[in-house]
Amino acid sequence: MKPYILKPHLTRKITFMKKDDPRVPQALFETVNTAPDLAGFPYPLPSKKSDYTCFAEGANGVIWYGATTGLTRYDAKAERAEDVIMYFSAHRHLDNNNIDAILPEGDNVWVLNGDSVSYIEMIMLTCEERGDLLREETHKYVMRRGMVCHMNTTEPKKIETALGYTSCDNDGTFTAGHFVGEVFRYAVLKRELGADHPKTIEARKAATLNCEAILLLAYVHGREEGFIARSYHVTGEPLPDDGHFYQRKGDVAICCETSESKKTGRVGEEVPCTHPIPDRLAKLYRDLGYTEDDIAYKADTSSDEVTCHYMHMRLAHDILGPDDPELDEIIKDVCRRTTTHIINGNFEFLEHSGKPTTWAKWSKRYFATAGSGYVDAPLNASEMLMYLKVTMHVTGESGLWQETYDKLIADGYADLSVKHFDRFFQGAIGVGASPEEDLMYGDNFLALLTFWMLCTLEKDEELLATYRRAYKTWSGTLLREMNAGYAFPMLAGCPDIELDFERLADWFYRHEITRHAALLNLERHDVPIKRLRHGADVQKEISVLLMPDERSNEKYDRNPFQLLEYDTSRNSHYEGCYPYTFAYWMGRYYGFIAEEA
Amino acid sequence: MSKIAVLNEFSIEAVRDALQKLDDFKKLIVNGLTAFELNELEKIDPTLFDAVAKQIEKERWYPSVGLWVSDDKDMSEEKLIRNILYSVTYFKEKFQKEYRVFQGAKIYNDAFTQVIYNAGFDACVLDSETETYWLDSAAYTRTLVYSDLEKVDVNDIDDDFIKANDFESVEDEVMAVYQRDLDLKSVKQPVYSGEATEAEKLLEKAERICVQQGRKENEDIQNCWISLFLGEEDTAADVAEKIIGDSVIDEDFIKFNFDEVKILSVKYAEDGSDDVVIRIKETAGKEKALTVMCDALDAGFRAEILPYELQTFRIIKDGFVEETPIGE
Numbered sequence: 001m002k003p004y005i006l007k008p009h010l011t012r013k014i015t016f017m018k019k020d021d022p023r024v025p026q027a028l029f030e031t032v033n034t035a036p037d038l039a040g041f042p043y044p045l046p047s048k049k050s051d052y053t054c055f056a057e058g059a060n061g062v063i064w065y066g067a068t069t070g071l072t073r074y075d076a077k078a079e080r081a082e083d084v085i086m087y088f089s090a091h092r093h094l095d096n097n098n099i100d101a102i103l104p105e106g107d108n109v110w111v112l113n114g115d116s117v118s119y120i121e122m123i124m125l126t127c128e129e130r131g132d133l134l135r136e137e138t139h140k141y142v143m144r145r146g147m148v149c150h151m152n153t154t155e156p157k158k159i160e161t162a163l164g165y166t167s168c169d170n171d172g173t174f175t176a177g178h179f180v181g182e183v184f185r186y187a188v189l190k191r192e193l194g195a196d197h198p199k200t201i202e203a204r205k206a207a208t209l210n211c212e213a214i215l216l217l218a219y220v221h222g223r224e225e226g227f228i229a230r231s232y233h234v235t236g237e238p239l240p241d242d243g244h245f246y247q248r249k250g251d252v253a254i255c256c257e258t259s260e261s262k263k264t265g266r267v268g269e270e271v272p273c274t275h276p277i278p279d280r281l282a283k284l285y286r287d288l289g290y291t292e293d294d295i296a297y298k299a300d301t302s303s304d305e306v307t308c309h310y311m312h313m314r315l316a317h318d319i320l321g322p323d324d325p326e327l328d329e330i331i332k333d334v335c336r337r338t339t340t341h342i343i344n345g346n347f348e349f350l351e352h353s354g355k356p357t358t359w360a361k362w363s364k365r366y367f368a369t370a371g372s373g374y375v376d377a378p379l380n381a382s383e384m385l386m387y388l389k390v391t392m393h394v395t396g397e398s399g400l401w402q403e404t405y406d407k408l409i410a411d412g413y414a415d416l417s418v419k420h421f422d423r424f425f426q427g428a429i430g431v432g433a434s435p436e437e438d439l440m441y442g443d444n445f446l447a448l449l450t451f452w453m454l455c456t457l458e459k460d461e462e463l464l465a466t467y468r469r470a471y472k473t474w475s476g477t478l479l480r481e482m483n484a485g486y487a488f489p490m491l492a493g494c495p496d497i498e499l500d501f502e503r504l505a506d507w508f509y510r511h512e513i514t515r516h517a518a519l520l521n522l523e524r525h526d527v528p529i530k531r532l533r534h535g536a537d538v539q540k541e542i543s544v545l546l547m548p549d550e551r552s553n554e555k556y557d558r559n560p561f562q563l564l565e566y567d568t569s570r571n572s573h574y575e576g577c578y579p580y581t582f583a584y585w586m587g588r589y590y591g592f593i594a595e596e597a
Numbered sequence: 598m599s600k601i602a603v604l605n606e607f608s609i610e611a612v613r614d615a616l617q618k619l620d621d622f623k624k625l626i627v628n629g630l631t632a633f634e635l636n637e638l639e640k641i642d643p644t645l646f647d648a649v650a651k652q653i654e655k656e657r658w659y660p661s662v663g664l665w666v667s668d669d670k671d672m673s674e675e676k677l678i679r680n681i682l683y684s685v686t687y688f689k690e691k692f693q694k695e696y697r698v699f700q701g702a703k704i705y706n707d708a709f710t711q712v713i714y715n716a717g718f719d720a721c722v723l724d725s726e727t728e729t730y731w732l733d734s735a736a737y738t739r740t741l742v743y744s745d746l747e748k749v750d751v752n753d754i755d756d757d758f759i760k761a762n763d764f765e766s767v768e769d770e771v772m773a774v775y776q777r778d779l780d781l782k783s784v785k786q787p788v789y790s791g792e793a794t795e796a797e798k799l800l801e802k803a804e805r806i807c808v809q810q811g812r813k814e815n816e817d818i819q820n821c822w823i824s825l826f827l828g829e830e831d832t833a834a835d836v837a838e839k840i841i842g843d844s845v846i847d848e849d850f851i852k853f854n855f856d857e858v859k860i861l862s863v864k865y866a867e868d869g870s871d872d873v874v875i876r877i878k879e880t881a882g883k884e885k886a887l888t889v890m891c892d893a894l895d896a897g898f899r900a901e902i903l904p905y906e907l908q909t910f911r912i913i914k915d916g917f918v919e920e921t922p923i924g925e
Binding site for chain 2: 039040041042043044045048049050081370374419422425426429430476500503525526527528529530531532533543544545
């Protein structure tokens, strides 16, 4: 296929300041407000017509309308339908939604909100430039020891006050998501600029750092068996009261006191930690002055983590491995140890006590349990097949891996993979919910990665056809998000699917250059609120997929239609950039998209 | 396997016989009587109706919830929606009951699954079907069509038979299927849209005129729809024509950015409020990002519609909009 050509596009850049800031032009305070006459206005407006109190014309005929419920930008000549009406609201674009005055300045606009001023710049960026700016923010403020998840700040809307540490339940998962963008960026730059270009060298270094951080989670616990920790903290970083943490001390790690560990009776449990951590990975904390005794790792690992680790190992082996044999050997070691651990655990991920973790089960025993086991079986069976396929690919070995793969195929694992939608629908109705209310957004991401891997590794035509059929049982939930990060892995796995590249282009164009997670006003006059089928008060949704710069900044595993209510804590929260860079660099790598020459 | 005792005959004698058996045998459960039949029973014999109502309340009598009248298998989307809506609303209002199994005829319209799913049904038992399968339709809607029921006519069974067997409601028997291991084929309903009759078109026009002119004639219009379900086209048409009078549809009252969207209905909400309901269907088989403008109601909103999807919007106070799943 020919790549879809992405063009430079206007992007929002917001600067908040107090109204007495010397940068604010005096003319903003001297504007005289006149309510606009919007009778017969040809497009739906985000605010009620009677809420608009002022307007002003900017460059190129663009009109800015101020309301008591936010700011609207109207560009009658916009090339793309989504750009005709744009909406700006508190708290990512404005301090509050009551607009006191507006003053256009070329393509940009000054907005007065009580004591605050927002300077909104509309800057022209290529999609690559947008990605670079997002990446810069993430690498400077969100990443810690090579891991990327999210970060809180001490002051709202001021990323420079980032705490430097965070608590993340799935560090391996989200760092692996970030790694995809980084490693494909490296591969594309190497292909286009050459291995010795400074940008390529920087890209390789960045991807390698993420790779090492992810691999470290497979050693940081020091257990002999191939376990993977969810995350780890070092001395000085507060441990959240969430899950099971083990503090290393010499040759043992001791379970810390949390609400969860008290409930499970694991407080004080001692787990040996004698398996060495490769020096190359230990550098990530040793270079910062920490030792193994400074580490508290998080256990009770889920299949989310494990799946993302295998996806990461496959890509790292393929793209970084050839030029970095030392790293490749570590990848192979993790792959062998983890797969062995799962096989020895009868396809369940085991804690040191021998008990399975809560959510990492790929066994027929689990699939036979009513409820979650029955519903999870199609995805989890496919994950297990993917782990084995990746292990064979990475290690170059067959033996036990192939025997196990063949046995699971004979046991019906591949046949189970196609039953996802049937069982998901049945499971939701069976518990009295409606399927659309019972969606597990985290599972979408896992299915996406699992079948992307399976469909690009399996050579047997019959099995490949089964995996593609299985992938498509997820298409309703994956493709409805119009998220290039979901569409591209699906296209890589199922080349016959049809994608709406115009809408995917909108998705790229309409990302902001920050991952500030402050919420926006979603109760808009132009967007219907969706009433749920049984009227259950589980989660309110809007019925239209808004552009990324007009909805909340989230990870992939969240509902993009969710009507989130205002929460001040999000003003001090920043997400990593992977939702954009994962999709962008994957699209470039596979040749699905290209930048305009 | 439990037996499903069904009241097949709608007569005073048959209902009395079923009630007597319910009194005599505490384990018996009776299934039957549509909204139309119960409505008629209340008019003909209120005492008998009260006795049935008590059994419905005690969940020993399960009515046949689905269409108001189930005779016509080829009907337009709007007629189908109203037919189901009035039936569902009847049971909600009269008995405070919401049932999850649709019972009745299979309607030859690709909107059938969408409509019953969005009306809150999770499964259906269709008169003509002999297989159990998933029935799929547009907008990822699906329902379970269940056919493996051991039905007996409650008027035909004797005391010995009742003593020797267990009884279950259609509702509980079918919903229990969701707890089993299932491996069913899925069937996609072919694209087909029933034509509205002339009387229906007049009625839809009358409702639209009412909204344009701010006139509420809900009760008359609801009665007209019920006349239509019963095949009384002339009665419905006469009332609709009276409401319309010399008025004409204002084509600019509601505007879309695509032509391939069919307006099924523009009307006041059934609950008597000032809310206006707009129902549309995508007709070209292509997903669309829609804009809908209705200046007269101070409303303008965006919508995303999937191929052949039905969508219902409710314009509430100040032109704010809700998308609603049930056929309002």
